[in-house]
Amino acid sequence: MPPRSLPETAAGPEVVYDVPVQVADGVLRVTAHNPSAMTGPGTNTYVVGTSELAVIDPGPATEEHLGAIERAATEAGGAVRWVTVTHHHLDHAPGAKPLAERTGAELLAHRHPQGVEPDTEVGDGFVLRGPGFALRALHTPGHASDHLCWLLEGQSLLFSGDHVMQGSTVVIRPPDGNMAEYLAELRRLLYLQPPVAAVAPGHGRMIGRPAEVIEAIIAHRLEREAIVAEALMAAGEAGLDDLLGPVYGDVAPSLLPVARFSLWAHLQKLALEGRARVSDGTDPMATTEASRWAPAADH
Ligand SMILES: [Zn+2]
Numbered sequence: 001m002p003p004r005s006l007p008e009t010a011a012g013p014e015v016v017y018d019v020p021v022q023v024a025d026g027v028l029r030v031t032a033h034n035p036s037a038m039t040g041p042g043t044n045t046y047v048v049g050t051s052e053l054a055v056i057d058p059g060p061a062t063e064e065h066l067g068a069i070e071r072a073a074t075e076a077g078g079a080v081r082w083v084t085v086t087h088h089h090l091d092h093a094p095g096a097k098p099l100a101e102r103t104g105a106e107l108l109a110h111r112h113p114q115g116v117e118p119d120t121e122v123g124d125g126f127v128l129r130g131p132g133f134a135l136r137a138l139h140t141p142g143h144a145s146d147h148l149c150w151l152l153e154g155q156s157l158l159f160s161g162d163h164v165m166q167g168s169t170v171v172i173r174p175p176d177g178n179m180a181e182y183l184a185e186l187r188r189l190l191y192l193q194p195p196v197a198a199v200a201p202g203h204g205r206m207i208g209r210p211a212e213v214i215e216a217i218i219a220h221r222l223e224r225e226a227i228v229a230e231a232l233m234a235a236g237e238a239g240l241d242d243l244l245g246p247v248y249g250d251v252a253p254s255l256l257p258v259a260r261f262s263l264w265a266h267l268q269k270l271a272l273e274g275r276a277r278v279s280d281g282t283d284p285m286a287t288t289e290a291s292r293w294a295p296a297a298d299h
Contacts, residue, residue, distance in 0.1 A: 001223075002227075002249070002250035003219075003220045003221075003223035003224045003227070003250075004216070004219065004220060004223065005220075006167075006168075006169070006213065006216050006217060006220060007209070007212055007213060007216050009207055009208045009209045009212065009213050010166055010167065010204065010205040010206070010207065010208075011198070011205060011206040011207065011208035012205055012206035013029075013205070013206075014205065015031050015041040015042065015044075015204070015205060016031065017031055017032070017033040017042065018030060018031070018032070018033060018064060018065060018067075018068035019068070020047070020068070020071065020072035020075050020076075023046075023200060023206055024152070024155055024157050024198070024200070024206075025155065026048060026049055026050050026076075026132065026133060027046060027047070027048055027152070027157065027200065028046070028047040028072045028075065028076055029044050029045070029046055029047075029200070030044075030045045030046075030047065030065070030068050030069050030072045031043070031044050031045070032044075032045065032059040032060050032062070032065045032091075033064065033065070034059070034060050034091060037254065037255060037258075038091070038171070038258070039091045039203055040165065040166070040167055040168060040203035040204050041203065041204060042059075042203070043057060043059035043060065043091045043092060043202060043203065044057065044059075044200070044201065044202055044203060044204075045057050045058055045059050045065070045069055045072075045095075046159055046200055047069065047072045047073055047076050047080075048130070048133055048135065048152065049076065049078060049081075049130045049131065049132060049133050050076060050077050050078060050131075050132060051077060051078040051130075051131050051132070052078055052079065052081040052082075052130050052131050053073050053076055053078045053079065053080050053081060053082075053130070054080075054081065054082040054083075054084065054128060054130055054133070054135060055069060055073070055080050055082070055083045055084070055099060055105070056084055056085075056086065056135075056150055056159050057084075057085055057086055057092045057093075057159075057161065057202060058083060058085070058092075058093075058094075058095030058096045058098075058099045059091065059092060059094075059095050060090075060091065060094055060095055061094040061095040061097075061098050062095075065095060066095055066098060066099055066102065069095075069099060070102070070103070073103075079103065080099065080103035080105045081103075081105055081106065081130065082105055082106050082108060082128060082130070083096050083099050083100045083103070083105045083106070083107050083108070084096075084107070084108040084109060084122070084128070084148075084150070085109050085115070085116065085148075086147060086148050086149065086150070086159065086160075086161025086162065086163075086202060087110075087112070087115075087143065087144040087146050087147040087148065087161055087162065088109075088112045088114050088115035088116070088144060088146055089144060089162065091202075092161065092162070092202060093109075093115060093116055096109070096116050097116050097117075100119075106119045106120060107119045107120070108120045108121075108122050108126075108128065109121070109122060109146070109148075110122050110123065110137075110139060110146040110147075110148050111146065112144070112145065112146035115146055122137045122148060123137070123139060124137060124138060124139035125137065128150075133152060133153075133154070134152075134153045134154070135150045135151065135152055135153070135159075136150070136151045136153055137149075137150055137151075138150075138151060138185075138188075138189075140161075140163045140185040140188075140189075141178060141181045141182075141185065142163065142172060142177065142178055142179070142181045142182025142183070142184075142185050142186075143161075143162045143163055143170050143171070143172060143177055143182060144162070144176055144177065145176050145177075145178070147161060147162065147163055147185075148161065149161060149163050149189075151192070151196070155197060155198075156192075156194050156195065156196055156197040156198075157196075157197060157198050157199075157200055158189070158196045158198070158199045158200065158210065159200050160199045160200065160201045160202065160207075161201075161202040162201075162202045162203070163182075163185065163186070163189075164186075164189075164199055164201055164207065164210075164213065164214065164217065165201050165202060165203045165204055166199075166201045166203065166204025166205050166206070166207050167203075167204045167205075168203075168204075169217065169220060169221075169262075171258045171259075171261055171262055172261065172262050172265035173258075173261040173262075173264075173265070174261065174264050174265050174268060174285075174287070175285070177261070177265055178265065178268070179221070179225075179262070179265035179266055179268060179269040180268070180269045180272055180273075182221075182265075183218060183221060183222075183269075186214055186217060186218050187218065189210070189214055190211055190214055190215065195210075195211065196210045196211070197210070198210060199213070224247070224262075224266065225266050225269065225270065227246075227247050228243065228247050228263065228266040228267065228270065229270055229275055229276070229295075231243050231246040231247050232267070232270070232276055232293060232294070232295050233295050234246070236294065236295070237279055237292060237293070237294045238292065238293055238294075239290065239291070239292045239293070240260050240263055240264055240267075240289055241260075243263055243267075243293075244256060244259065244260050244263060247259075247263055248263070260289075264287070264289065267284070267287075267293050268284045268285060268287065271284035271293070271296075272284060272285075274296055275295075275296050276293055276294065276295060276296055277293070277294055277295075277296050277297070278291055278292070278293060278294075279291075279292040279293060279294050280292070
């Protein structure tokens with residue numbers, strides 16, 4: 001049985017490219033024209049505020065998109081004062097520095113070796129306070145080690161980056177990605193008080209009924225994990241390529257190269273939990289794509 005699919009909870013306006021769309025009070029979305037298997041309809045940039053503005057995830061550094069963000073800022077009624085990214089990936093962060101330079105904004109990010117050099121380093125609990133809004137940072141490693149979600153206080157609107165995407169699961173790619181952390185950080189979202197009211201994801205439309213979606217993502221991952229454990233048991237000793245077919249038989253062949261990374265991440269999590277091991281005794285977190293795996297001795 002393949003894992004259950006995610007519930008359909010897309011909400012709010014349809015995605016349009018490089019035209020500002022209001023998605024919540026004091027929040028505009030500008031979607032970059034970079035659709036792909038990995039980015040869904042494209043990368044969402046959010047403009048928060050009504051006078052001094054914060055921009056979340058400037059996306060690709062194209063004139064087309066950066067110009068659209070600046071027009072959105074004008075429409076919002078103010079100037080860009082802060083620029084931040086949810087994480088360093090190439091569909092989210094390259095526009096950050098150019099946008100900060102064009103607007104004179106302060107650049108805020110969690111530090112990452114492949115990321116932008118921030119003016120202000122952001123960690124868990126950091127609060128960005130603007131006129132009429134406050135954005136609280138949650139460090140949510142898993143999809144990327146530097147991943148931040150931003151919570152718009154008052155509205156309990158979560159800018160989720162790639163921690164939660166609309167319409168698909170996300171790739172967990174070791175060594176920067178970590179499945180155990182990813183699931184722990186998803187669970188944490190369920191315990192936030194007040195509860196998250198809506199999610200503004202890095203890709204796709206707004207997400208209503210967040211708790212239902214987050215619980216379904218966790219269940220989907222655990223179901224996949226059970227299939228991985230079963231396939232490993234059946235194989236006895238196996239590499240990623242031996243397990244890919246049995247584990248991801250329900251996935252389109254074009255997505256298998258990325259599913260392979262999530263498979264690796266699942267094996268690492270199983271090993272951390274004592275349910276699998278690396279055949280040659282290596283630390284599971286120091287494995288490579290070529291490493292071979294086996295069920296834990298006592299399973
Ligand atoms: Zn990403």
